[in-house]
Amino acid sequence: GENVEQHPSTLSVQEGDSAVIKCTYSDSASNYFPWYKQELGKGPQLIIDIRSNVGEKKDQRIAVTLNKTAKHFSLHITETQPEDSAVYFCAASMSFGNEKLTFGTGTRLTIIP
Amino acid sequence: KAGVTQTPRYLIKTRGQQVTLSCSPISGHRSVSWYQQTPGQGLQFLFEYFSETQRNKGNFPGRFSGRQFSNSRSEMNVSTLELGDSALYLCASSPDSSSGANVLTFGAGSRLTVL
Numbered sequence: 242g243e244n245v246e247q248h249p250s251t252l253s254v255q256e257g258d259s260a261v262i263k264c265t266y267s268d269s270a271s272n273y274f275p276w277y278k279q280e281l282g283k284g285p286q287l288i289i290d291i292r293s294n295v296g297e298k299k300d301q302r303i304a305v306t307l308n309k310t311a312k313h314f315s316l317h318i319t320e321t322q323p324e325d326s327a328v329y330f331c332a333a334s335m336s337f338g339n340e341k342l343t344f345g346t347g348t349r350l351t352i353i354p
Numbered sequence: 355k356a357g358v359t360q361t362p363r364y365l366i367k368t369r370g371q372q373v374t375l376s377c378s379p380i381s382g383h384r385s386v387s388w389y390q391q392t393p394g395q396g397l398q399f400l401f402e403y404f405s406e407t408q409r410n411k412g413n414f415p416g417r418f419s420g421r422q423f424s425n426s427r428s429e430m431n432v433s434t435l436e437l438g439d440s441a442l443y444l445c446a447s448s449p450d451s452s453s454g455a456n457v458l459t460f461g462a463g464s465r466l467t468v469l
Binding site: 282286330342 | 358387389396397398399402410412444446457458459460461462463
């Protein structure tokens with residue numbers, strides 16, 4: 242089955258700096274890659290996603306890049322703010338919106354004021 | 355628009371008991387998925403229901419079961435509870451797999467503690 246690896250497990254950045262989280266996947270059939278943000282006491286919330294026919298997607302301060310050849314994708318957060326502090330999960334699935342997501346192990350991002 | 359509602363939010367059980375968790379999806383969403391979240395194993399897929407039928411199943415023992423009702427509400431059941439079943443159980447709903455435009459929306463979860 243699919244395996245998703247996520248790095249780093251923890252990340253601390255100064256407020257205003259950029260943060261990058263990287264994930265690799267194993268199954269070349271995967272074609273949908275969402276990123277979720279989970280705050281304490283809440284369920285994961287989708288922040289951005291990308292499909293395999295696109296190499297990059299941006300939404301304000303958040304961007305995701307996908308390299309299908311290398312089977313890795315990354316989350317980029319620019320101009321970080323204290324409210325960006327949370328746990329971030331990458332995920333992969335094998336068809337558009339297939340609900341069987343395989344998640345990475347998560348990255349705890351801390352923004353230092 | 356109300357989000358995904360899970361009940362109860364917290365519960366404590368003892369080994370050997372069974373538990374039922376409930377999930378009300380976003381209105382109009384027909385697919386409901388369940389995930390188990392633990393510090394050690396992370397987020398793991400349990401199963402997915404669509405139109406009252408289980409369409410996908412993860413690698414969990416038969417003690418874990420679920421069902422979906424005609425109004426898309428879903429329940430999951432864990433029988434003969436073990437200490438290792440202590441986890442946050444997350445429900446997620448999505449509109450319709452056939453549209454190819456699905457996004458999973460998660461509820462806040464039901465935190466189960468097994469003593």
